[in-house]
Each structure stands twice: as C-alpha cells, then as structure tokens.
Amino acid sequence: xxxxxxxxxxxxxxxxxxxxxVTRLRKQYGDIVAVDGVSFDVGRNEIVGLLGPNxxxxxxxxxxxxxxxxxxxxxxxxxxxxxxxxxTEALAHTNFAAVYAPLPGNxxxxxxxxxxxxxxxxxxxxxxxxxxxxxxxxxxxxxxxxGVLSSGEQTRVGLAKALLNAPTLLLLDEPTAxxxxxxxxxVRERIRQHAAEDAVGILWTSHNMYEVEEVCxxxxxxAHGKILLEGDPKRLPAEHGQKTLEDLFVAVAREPLAIxxx
Amino acid sequence: xxxxxxxRSGAIVLRQAYLMRGSVARLVxxxxxxxxxxxxxxxxxxxxxxxxxxxxNFVATLLGAVLLWDFFSRVMQGVTTAFLxxxxxxxxxxxFATPLSIGEYLSGLIASSIATSSIGLAVMLVLATTxxxxxxxxxxxxLVPFLALLFLFxxxxxxxxxxxxxxxxxxxxxxxxxxxxxxxxxxxxxYPVSTLPPWMQIVARLLPPSAVFEDxxxxxxxxxxxxxxxxxxxxxxxxxxxxxxxFFTRVHxxxxxxxxxxxxxxxxxG
Numbered sequence: 001x002x003x004x005x006x007x008x009x010x011x012x013x014x015x016x017x018x019x020x021x022v023t024r025l026r027k028q029y030g031d032i033v034a035v036d037g038v039s040f041d042v043g044r045n046e047i048v049g050l051l052g053p054n055x056x057x058x059x060x061x062x063x064x065x066x067x068x069x070x071x072x073x074x075x076x077x078x079x080x081x082x083x084x085x086x087x088t089e090a091l092a093h094t095n096f097a098a099v100y101a102p103l104p105g106n107x108x109x110x111x112x113x114x115x116x117x118x119x120x121x122x123x124x125x126x127x128x129x130x131x132x133x134x135x136x137x138x139x140x141x142x143x144x145x146x147g148v149l150s151s152g153e154q155t156r157v158g159l160a161k162a163l164l165n166a167p168t169l170l171l172l173d174e175p176t177a178x179x180x181x182x183x184x185x186x187v188r189e190r191i192r193q194h195a196a197e198d199a200v201g202i203l204w205t206s207h208n209m210y211e212v213e214e215v216c217x218x219x220x221x222x223a224h225g226k227i228l229l230e231g232d233p234k235r236l237p238a239e240h241g242q243k244t245l246e247d248l249f250v251a252v253a254r255e256p257l258a259i260x261x262x
Numbered sequence: 263x264x265x266x267x268x269x270r271s272g273a274i275v276l277r278q279a280y281l282m283r284g285s286v287a288r289l290v291x292x293x294x295x296x297x298x299x300x301x302x303x304x305x306x307x308x309x310x311x312x313x314x315x316x317x318x319n320f321v322a323t324l325l326g327a328v329l330l331w332d333f334f335s336r337v338m339q340g341v342t343t344a345f346l347x348x349x350x351x352x353x354x355x356x357x358f359a360t361p362l363s364i365g366e367y368l369s370g371l372i373a374s375s376i377a378t379s380s381i382g383l384a385v386m387l388v389l390a391t392t393x394x395x396x397x398x399x400x401x402x403x404x405l406v407p408f409l410a411l412l413f414l415f416x417x418x419x420x421x422x423x424x425x426x427x428x429x430x431x432x433x434x435x436x437x438x439x440x441x442x443x444x445x446x447x448x449x450x451x452x453y454p455v456s457t458l459p460p461w462m463q464i465v466a467r468l469l470p471p472s473a474v475f476e477d478x479x480x481x482x483x484x485x486x487x488x489x490x491x492x493x494x495x496x497x498x499x500x501x502x503x504x505x506x507x508x509f510f511t512r513v514h515x516x517x518x519x520x521x522x523x524x525x526x527x528x529x530x531x532g
Contacts (some may be wrong), residue, residue, distance in 0.1 A: 011302075028416075029521070059524075066359040068523040088361040096359060104351035111280045117272035119360040125321075229347050 017080035018043050019093075019169045020065065026076035027060055027225075034060045036225035037074070042169065042201035048191065049212045049233060050205045052222035053080035055251035058205045061222070062098070062171050065203070067091055074167030078169050092120065097162035102154050105147020109138055109157050112146055113164060120165035132160040136191065153177035159187060163194065170194075170202045175212060188215050209246040219245075221252050228252055267369070270362050273298075274370025275377065278344050282378075292378055293385040296332045300386050303328040304394035322482045324452060327475055329386045329396070331451045334412040334471060335442040336382040340375025341420025342427075342438050350433050354523050364511050371424070372417055379416075383409075401481055407432050407492055408474045414499035415470045421506035425513040428522075450475050470502070519527040 007249035018129045020042040027035040028213060035057045042048045050058050065076055076083040080092040102179045103112040110129065117125040136156040141149060146157055155178045172191070176184035192215060195202050206212050212219060213233045221229035229236060229252065233245050242248040263414040278513045282288050307320040314320065348354055357367075390396035398405050430437070446452075448462055449471040455463055466472040473495030517523050 013347040053338045060521075063521065066355075068355060068358050068518060069521045070519045089362055091359065098355075101355045102352075103356060104353050106285075106351055107277070107280055111277075115277050115280075116356070116360065117275045118269045118276065119357070119362050121361070124362055255394075 015042070017077070019046075019075040019079060020203065021075075021080070022061070022065070023075045023077075023168055025061065025064060025076065026072045026074045027064060027069065031186060032223050035064070035071075036224070038225070038227055039074075040220055040227065040230070042203055044168070044199040045195055045199055046218065047202040047204055047216050048194050049216035049219035050222060051209075051212060051219050051249060052201055053249075056222040057225040058222055059100075059173060060225075062096070062173055062203070063204070065169075065171060066094070066096055093167055094169040094171065095120070095167040095174050096171035096173070097155070097158040097164045099155070099175075099177045100173070101158070103146050103157055103161060107161075108143050108145050109133065109149075109217075110142045112157065113161060116161050117164050119199075122165050128164060129160075132163055135163075136160045141208070150182055152180065155179055156183075156187070159191075165249075166198065167198055169197075170200055172202060172204045174206055175204070176206070176208070184211070191215070209244065209249055213245050221249075223252055267366055270360075270366040271370040271373060273362075274344065274367060275373045278347070278374040278378070281347060290380045290492070292336075296382045296386050297389055299328055299332055299393075300389040304390065308394065322400055323479055324391055325394060325396050326398075326401070326478060326482070327451050329390055330408060330412060330474065330478070331442070331446065331449075331471075332386060333383050333409065334416045335374055335377060336359060336379040337416030338414055338420040338442060340378040341371045341417060341441075342364045342423045342435075343378075344371045344374040345420075345424040345427065345437075346435055349435065351426060354392065358523050364514055368421060368507060368510065371420070375420065375494075378506070379413075381385050401478065404477065404487065405519065406482065408478065410471055411474055411496050411499050412438065414496070414503055418499065418502040418506040421503070421510050425506070425510040428494075428510070428517055444471060445471070448472070454479065464497065468498070470499040 001231045008052070017147040018041040022041070023039050026033070038057075038061060040048070050061065052058050054262045060069065065069050065078070067083050067085065067090070070084075076090075079093045081093070082088045103116075107115070110133075113132070114125065115131040117129060122128055128137075133142060136159060138153070138156055138160060141153060143155075146154055149157065155175065159172075159175060162172070170191075176187055179187060188211065191202065194200055204212070204216060212247055215255075216233050218231065219229075219236065220227050229240070231239065237243060237245050237248045240248055240251070242251060282292075303325050304321075307325045310320040310324070348357055356525055387398070389452065391398070419441060423441060426435050426437055448458070448465045449469045450458070451471070455466045455472050455476060458466060473488075473491040479485075479491055480487045516521075
C-alpha cells in the first residue's frame with residue numbers, strides 16, 4: 001500500500017499512529033445494515049479515496065468519523081484518540097468539507113471563518129483566516145454573505161473552513177463537485193500540496209474517477225456497506241481485468257456480489 | 263472555566279451578534295413587542311386606577327406583572343431563537359462536527375439570551391417608569407430574586423423547548439412559541455393562585471414563577487412576603503434547569519444514534 005510505503009520512507013513518523021484508524025465499523029438501522037464491518041487506516045501524507053455507488057455507505061462512514069453518527073459497533077481513532085470516548089479531543093485534529101453541508105448563508109465569509117475558527121480554538125485566528133482567504137481567492141468576498149455566493153465559491157469557502165485548524169485528518173466529501181475544471185484542478189493541487197507538506201491524511205470521496213486516479217494514493221471500493229476492493233488506483237483496474245478506474249467502478253456498482261470482500 | 267470553553271461558547275454568542283447586527287428583522291423584535299405590551303398595559307392600568315374604587319395600585323400589580331412575565335418570555339425565547347438559527351440555516355452538521363461540547367453549546371445559547379433579554383428588560387423599565395410611573399423600588403431588594411428566579415426558569419424552559427425541536431424536527435418550532443402563553447394561566451401572573459380550581463393550584467405550585475407573582479402581590483398589598491415560597495420556587499427552577507440540560511443531552515445522544523444530526527431536515531429517522 002502506498003500509505004505504508006510512505007511511512008517507511010519517513011522514519012520520523014513511524015512511531016506515530018495512523019492519522020485515522022477505523023476498526024470493524026458497523027452501522028445498522030433496524031434491519032438495514034448501512035456499514036458492515038469496515039476496517040481501514042489513513043496514514044500521514046496519504047490521500048485515500050473512498051469510492052462507491054450512491055447508497056454504498058460512504059457518507060455514513062464519514063459521519064461516524066465526524067462523531068455526528070454513533071456506530072452500532074466498532075471503533076474509530078483519530079491520531080490514536082478514540083472518537084466515542086474522547087470526542088472533543090479527537091475532533092480537534094480533524095475537519096471536513098462536503099457539498100451537502102454549506103456554511104450558514106446568512107453570515108459573511110469572514111464571519112463564518114471567525115466563528116468556526118473559535119469553535120476549533122484556532123490560535124492567531126485573524127492571520128490564519130486571512131491566509132486561507134488569499135489561498136482560496138476569497139478576499140474580495142470577505143464581507144459577502146455566503147448564501148449569495150455561487151456554488152463554486154461556496155465550495156471554496158467550505159474548503160477554507162476545513163483547513164482553518166490545520167487538521168491532520170481532512171475529510172472531503174466530493175470537494176470539487178461544484179467547481180469548473182480549472183478551479184477543480186487548482187483545488188486538487190492545493191489539497192495535494194497540503195497533504196504532502198503538513199503530514200496530513202485525507203479521506204476523499206468523489207464520483208470523478210479521473211480525479212481519483214490523479215489525486216489518491218490508495219482507493220477503497222465500498223458497496224453495500226462493505227469494502228470490496230482496495231489498492232493503487234493506477235494499478236487496480238488492470239488487476240481486475242478492466243481498462244479504466246471508471247470501468248472498474250461500474251463493474252463493482254453493477255455486480256458487487258461478483259467480488260469477494262477483501 | 264477554561265479559555266477554550268469561553269472561546270467556543272463565545273462563538274455561539276458572536277454568531278448571534280453578527281446576525282443581529284445585520285438584520286432589522288432580528289433586532290426590532292428584541293424591544294418592539296415588549297414596548298407595545300408596556301404601552302398597552304400601561305394605559306389599561308391607568309384606566310383601571312381611575313375607575314376602581316378599591317384604591318388598589320394596578321400599575322404596581324398588573325403592569326409590574328406584565329413586565330416580569332415579558333422578561334421571562336424574552337429569556338426563554340432568547341435561548342430558543344439562538345438555537346433555531348442553527349435549524350433555519352441547517353448548520354447542525356457543521357456545528358456538531360466541531361469539538362464543541364453540549365455544555366459549551368448550551369452555555370453559548372444562555373449567554374446569547376442574557377444579552378438579548380437584557381435589552382428587552384431595559385426598554386420595558388424605561389417605558390414603565392418614565393411614562394406610567396412604575397417604581398421598582400417598591401418591590402425592594404426582592405426584585406433581585408424575582409428576576410433571578412424568572413431567569414432560571416426561562417432558561418430551563420428554553421433548553422427544554424430546544425430539545426423538543428431537536429427531537430421532533432424543524433416543524434415542531436410551532437410548539438415552542440406558545441409555551442409562555444400556556445404556562446401563564448397556571449403561574450398566577452395576573453391573579454392570586456387561590457383564584458384557580460384545586461387541580462390548577464397543584465400545577466401552579468410546581469411552577470416557580472407562581473412564587474414570584476404571589477410575593478409581588480403581597481408586597482403591593484402590604485401583606486407578609488413568603489421567603490420560604492420564594493426559596494421553594496428557586497429550588498424548583500434550579501431543578502428544572504438541571505432536568506432541561508439532562509433532557510437536551512439525552513435528545514442529542516439519540517439524534518447522534520439515529521443519524522438525525524447529519525440529516526436533520528428529514529425530521530424523523532427514529
């Protein structure tokens with residue numbers, strides 16, 4: 001696994017636990033099993049793609065990592081800190097951006113960043129917010145209410161908020177879904193740079209397989225709440241007799257039962 | 263209290279301040295409706311003083327009661343409105359995915375309510391004293407426990423109302439607004455509790471504000487004030503506050519278990 005290879009290459013990080021460790025995670029609603037015994041790690045400087053068709057359980061997994069959904073069983077540790085028993089401490093190391101969770105539209109960009117900066121207890125908050133507004137080209141929208149921004153601009157505000165506390169675990173649920181190809185490329189580049197420079201682990205969901213192939217070091221294919229495949233997105237299609245990652249995605253989505261869970 | 267606790271609770275207060283600053287629709291109701299109440303009841307009490315032969319000062323009894331009850335209602339709505347801002351802006355996922363604890367969140371809602379209800383109280387005091395000659399000095403030092411008791415019970419009901427909305431979904435905010443109107447007949451705001459039928463008197467004794475209004479009338483009529491009743495009311499208010507915090511925490515835990523925090527607009531996933 002590339003994540004393991006990277007850890008081996010960096011002796012100073014070997015002793016540290018993975019940024020995220022998910023063990024036998026399960027979520028059941030009555031008779032419906034949304035997530036069924038999922039286990040995986042995210043290492044430092046590693047971008048892991050969580051792929052799967054709609055309803056596969058990706059967002060359920062992310063919600064459980066964020067502590068807003070209680071697992072039926074299993075455990076989640078962020079920086080070795082158990083999310084269930086030490087929620088506040090664990091969540092201080094993480095942040096997220098998702099298309100379905102825009103920041104309050106009745107507050108300006110600067111106000112939202114200030115409020116979330118206080119919630120994440122960010123030191124030197126004004127300077128940090130200014131830096132992120134510059135980084136995501138939001139300076140001219142500083143005093144504009146988020147609700148009147150375009151969806152692409154709102155996505156950039158969400159990403160700036162996600163980086164406010166310099167999280168070591170970043171959860172990105174379709175982060176480039178509302179961006180034009182040029183803006184999406186910029187965002188991918190920035191996030192990749194962020195992962196490489198700041199020992200950050202990233203869990204990334206996307207339905208854009210070209211993006212996943214370009215960005216992710218490793219992918220996990222989720223279907224019916226189970227991880228069916230795991231590996232390098234560049235090699236995985238060939239290993240399973242498919243030409244592209246998109247072909248593999250379609251094959252997994254249409255016939256998940258043909259593939260044994262890993 | 264740690265700096266982190268203050269910063270996180272302060273974030274909730276700051277959010278309210280930002281919203282107030284930028285919105286006339288939020289700012290005006292802080293004082294407009296209580297001002298209307300003061301003017302309306304001020305003239306009613308003035309008229310009653312003119313026509314009544316009983317020699318009773320209706321300004322100190324009725325207008326004082328309206329002022330204290332409006333203060334209680336504003337405290338409660340101060341908590342619920344701050345909470346509903348998160349409902350209206352669908353902010354639960356962003357908010358509860360941060361390290362913010364329930365204690366910090368509730369403290370932020372309470373601090374917001376202190377700020378907003380203080381504005382309403384100040385406006386009411388100015389109008390009631392300058393236009394209608396209501397003197398709060400006539401209540402003496404007991405005004406402090408009166409306000410404290412109503413504040414505690416207002417906070418308790420506000421938190422309980424937030425828990426109900428979190429439990430039943432966004433549409434249940436319509437249960438929240440009439441709560442003061444439902445409680446008022448039992449609390450003996452405008453008449454002695456002894457006026458009520460026996461079963462309503464039992465409910466009244468379980469409501470902390472009844473002690474305030476009974477003692478307020480005793481002061482105006484020159485009768486003995488029951489400090490014991492006031493202490494009982496204070497004890498009840500503290501107990502209700504603890505109960506409301508416990509209730510909110512339980513409802514939040516349930517919401518996390520069933521996935522309602524992440525999909526609140528779905529209203530019910532249980």
